Amino acid sequence: MAEQNSNAKAEQFDSSLFQQVEFNEQAGERIAGKSLNFWQDAWMRLRKNKAAIISLVLIIVIAIMSVAGPAISGRDAYTQTITQAKLPPKVTGLEWAGFDGMATLGETPIDFYKQKQVKENFWFGTDHLGRDLWSRVWEGTKISLFIGLMAALIDVLVGVTYGGISAYYGGRVDNIMQRIAEILTGVPNLILIILFILILEPGITTIILAMTITGWIGMSRLVRGQILKLKNQEFVLAARTLGASSARLVFKHLIPNTLGTIIISLMFTIPGAIFFEAFLSFIGLGLAPPQPSLGTLINEGYKELKTFPFLLVVPSTVLVLLMISFNMLADGLRDAFDPRLRR
Amino acid sequence: MENRNKLLEVKNLKQHFNIGRGRVVKAVDGLSFDIYEGEVLGLVGESGCGKSTTGRSIIGLYEATDGEVMFKGENVHGKKSRKDKLKFNRAMQMIFQDPYASLNPRMTVGDIIAEGIDIHGLAKSKDERNNRVYDLLETVGLTKEHASRYPHEFSGGQRQRIGIARALAVEPDFIIADEPISALDVSIQAQVVNLMKKLQRDRSLTYLFIAHDLSMVKYISDRIGVMYQGHLVELCSADRLYENPVHAYTKSLLSAIPLPDPEHERTRKRIVYDRPTSGPVGKSNEDSSIPPLREIEPGHFVSMTDAELEAYQAQLV
Numbered sequence: 019m020a021e022q023n024s025n026a027k028a029e030q031f032d033s034s035l036f037q038q039v040e041f042n043e044q045a046g047e048r049i050a051g052k053s054l055n056f057w058q059d060a061w062m063r064l065r066k067n068k069a070a071i072i073s074l075v076l077i078i079v080i081a082i083m084s085v086a087g088p089a090i091s092g093r094d095a096y097t098q099t100i101t102q103a104k105l106p107p108k109v110t111g112l113e114w115a116g117f118d119g120m121a122t123l124g125e126t127p128i129d130f131y132k133q134k135q136v137k138e139n140f141w142f143g144t145d146h147l148g149r150d151l152w153s154r155v156w157e158g159t160k161i162s163l164f165i166g167l168m169a170a171l172i173d174v175l176v177g178v179t180y181g182g183i184s185a186y187y188g189g190r191v192d193n194i195m196q197r198i199a200e201i202l203t204g205v206p207n208l209i210l211i212i213l214f215i216l217i218l219e220p221g222i223t224t225i226i227l228a229m230t231i232t233g234w235i236g237m238s239r240l241v242r243g244q245i246l247k248l249k250n251q252e253f254v255l256a257a258r259t260l261g262a263s264s265a266r267l268v269f270k271h272l273i274p275n276t277l278g279t280i281i282i283s284l285m286f287t288i289p290g291a292i293f294f295e296a297f298l299s300f301i302g303l304g305l306a307p308p309q310p311s312l313g314t315l316i317n318e319g320y321k322e323l324k325t326f327p328f329l330l331v332v333p334s335t336v337l338v339l340l341m342i343s344f345n346m347l348a349d350g351l352r353d354a355f356d357p358r359l360r361r
Numbered sequence: 362m363e364n365r366n367k368l369l370e371v372k373n374l375k376q377h378f379n380i381g382r383g384r385v386v387k388a389v390d391g392l393s394f395d396i397y398e399g400e401v402l403g404l405v406g407e408s409g410c411g412k413s414t415t416g417r418s419i420i421g422l423y424e425a426t427d428g429e430v431m432f433k434g435e436n437v438h439g440k441k442s443r444k445d446k447l448k449f450n451r452a453m454q455m456i457f458q459d460p461y462a463s464l465n466p467r468m469t470v471g472d473i474i475a476e477g478i479d480i481h482g483l484a485k486s487k488d489e490r491n492n493r494v495y496d497l498l499e500t501v502g503l504t505k506e507h508a509s510r511y512p513h514e515f516s517g518g519q520r521q522r523i524g525i526a527r528a529l530a531v532e533p534d535f536i537i538a539d540e541p542i543s544a545l546d547v548s549i550q551a552q553v554v555n556l557m558k559k560l561q562r563d564r565s566l567t568y569l570f571i572a573h574d575l576s577m578v579k580y581i582s583d584r585i586g587v588m589y590q591g592h593l594v595e596l597c598s599a600d601r602l603y604e605n606p607v608h609a610y611t612k613s614l615l616s617a618i619p620l621p622d623p624e625h626e627r628t629r630k631r632i633v634y635d636r637p638t639s640g641p642v643g644k645s646n647e648d649s650s651i652p653p654l655r656e657i658e659p660g661h662f663v664s665m666t667d668a669e670l671e672a673y674q675a676q677l678v
Contacts, residue, residue: 047502047503047504047507047519048504048506049506049507049510049514049515051514053509053510053511053514054511055467055469055511056466056467056511251462251463252457252458252459252462252463253462253463253464253465255417255422255455255457255463256455256457256463256524256527257465257476258422259420259421259422259450259453259454259455260450260454260476260477260480260527260531261446261447261450261451261477261480261481262476262480263480266480270465270468271465274465274467274468275465275466275467
C-alpha cells in the first residue's frame with residue numbers, strides 16, 4: 019500500500035525537473051579554514067587569556083620603566099644627599115592615597131618635607147642616605163631583570179645543548195651524561211653558590227654564574243625527555259630514510275618541536291632567577307652596595323620597617339608584580355602551546 | 362617468475378634488541394626472501410611478529426644484528442660513504458603507519474614533500490622545486506593550494522597521501538609500506554590502496570607491503586609472506602595462499618577473516634594455532650625451533666621439518 023502510494027507520488031514529478039549533480043572530487047579536498055602556523059595559532063589562544071595578556075602588558079611596562087624610570091624623575095640612583103635622607107613618598111594630588119610625605123614617629127605623624135625644608139617631591143621617598151627611591155627601584159628592577167634574563171638564557175643554552183646531545187646520541191653517551199648531571203644535582207645548591215661568591219668578587223657576573231652552575235640541569239632534563247620522545251617519531255624516521263643529515267634533523271625537526279617547551283620553561287626560569295637573586299641579596303650574599311637590586315633594596319628597607327614601611331613596600335610590590343606576571347604569562351603560554359589540544 | 366630480476370634479496374636477516382639485564386628480544390630471527398622487480402610482496406602476521414621491524418631493518422633505520430640485505434646486487438648495510446648512502450636513500454623509500462605522527466607539525470606540507478628534493482638537490486631553482494611539489498600533490502589527488510598548509514589541517518587519508526608524495530619526491534624504485542592503511546577509516550583505506558596500486562603501475566614501482574589486514578593484502582599483493590614470531594612460515598603467490606594454505610599458522614590466520622555474509626559467518630570456525638613447542642611453555646621466543654623454509658611446489662615455500670614434508674604435500678590440491 020505504502021509502496022503504491024510512493025510510486026504514484028513519484029510519477030507526479032517530471033524527470034526534466036531534476037538535474038544530475040556530479041561529485042567533484044577536487045572540491046572535496048578543499049580546506050575552507052584560514053591557514054595558521056603554530057605561532058599564529060598559539061598567539062590566537064594566548065590573546066583570549068586575559069590574565070596572560072595583562073601580565074604581558076605589566077612586564078612590558080615594568081621593563082620600560084626600568085630603563086626610563088630614573089630619567090623621568092631626573093635624579094641619579096647613586097647620588098647621596100644626607101640632608102634629604104628618609105623622606106616618605108609624596109606626590110602632589112595623591113596625598114589622600116598616602117603619598118603625603120607624612121610618617122609616624124612615636125605617636126604623632128610628622129610632615130618630613132616641612133621638617134627638613136625640602137621643596138621638591140620624591141614620589142617613592144628617599145632612603146637613609148638621601149638617594150631617590152624612585153630611581154633606585156627602577157635601577158634595581160633593571161639589574162634584577164638583567165640577572166634573571168641572563169641566568170635563564172644561559173640555562174637554556176647549556177640545558178638545550180646538554181640535553182639535546184644526551185638524548186640525540188643516546189645509549190652510552192646518554193648514560194654517562196645523565197650520571198654527571200645527577201652528581202651535580204646531588205651537590206647542595208646553596209653551598210655551591212656561597213662558595214662561588216666567596217671565591218669570586220661579588221657582582222652581577224658572579225651571581226649569574228653561581229645561579230647557572232646548577233640551574234641548567236632542569237632544562238636539560240626537559241629537553242632530553244622531549245627529544246627522546248621525538249627522535250623515534252615517524253616524521254623523524256621519514257627524514258632519516260630520506261637521508262637527512264644530523265644537523266638537518268636537529269634544526270629542522272627536533273628543535274622546532276621542542277621550542278614550545280623551551281619557551282615555557284624559560285618563562286618559568288626568569289622569575290625563579292629574579293627571586294633567587296633577591297633571596298641571595300637579602301641574606302647578604304648578593305650584590306655589593308651601592309648597586310641596587312630588588313633584593314638589596316628589600317634588605318635595606320626591612321631594617322626600618324616600623325618607621326618607614328615604604329622602603330620595604332615599594333621594591334616588594336615591584337618584585338611581587340614581576341613574579342606574578344611572569345608566572346601568569348608562562349601559564350598562559352603553556353595553555354597556548356598545549357600539545358594536547360592540537361596534533 | 363624465475364626469469365625476473367631480483368630487486369631485493371634478504372638473507373638470514375636478524376634483528377635482536379637488547380632490552381637490558383641481558384635479556385634479548387629476537388624481533389626478527391633469520392629471515393630470507395627475495396623481492397622481484399615490479400612485484401608487490403605482502404607481509405602479514407599478528408601484532409608483534411616482527412613485520413615492521415623487518416621493514417625498518419631493510420631500509421636501515423635499525424642496524425641489523427646479522428644477515429645481508431642486497432639491493433640491486435649491492436649490499437646496502439654497512440655502507441660508509443655519505444654519497445653511497447644518499448644514493449640508496451633515493452632508491453628505497455618508506456611509507457609509514459601513523460599518518461598523525463609521520464608528518465612534522467611545524468613544517469608546511471610543501472616543505473615536507475620537498476624535503477627529499479632539498480636533501481638530494483633535485484631542483485635547480487625555487488620555481489622548479491615548487492612545481493615538482495605541485496605535481497606530486499596532484500599525483501596523490503591533492504591540489505597546489507595545499508602546499509602552504511600545515512599537517513594538522515588534513516584528515517588521516519589526506520596525510521597518508523602526503524606521506525606517499527614525500528616518498529615519491531625522490532623517485533624511488535622500491536617502497537616499503539609499513540601498514541600504510543591500518544590507521545585509516547575503511548572507506549579511506551580503499552582510496553589509499555588504489556592510489557598505491559595506480560602509482561605502482563604508472564611508475565613501475567616495487568612494494569613491500571606490510572599489513573595485518575589479510576583481505577587488503579590479497580587485493581594488492583602478487584606474493585604473500587606469512588610471518589610468525591620473527592620467522593617466515595609460508596611464502597607463495599597471493600592466490601595460491603588463499604586457495605591452498607599449508608602451514609597451520611596460515612590456516613589459522615585465514616580462518617580469522619570475517620566475510621560480509623551472515624550465512625558464511627554462522628558456520629565460520631576459527632582455527633586456533635597452537636605452536637608445537639619443544640621447550641617449556643612460555644619460552645617460545647627463546648628457542649628458534651621454527652624450521653627453515655622448503656619449497657613444496659614451484660614458488661610455494663613452507664617452514665617445515667623433514668617429517669612434515671609428506672603430510673604437507675598430501676594437502677596440496
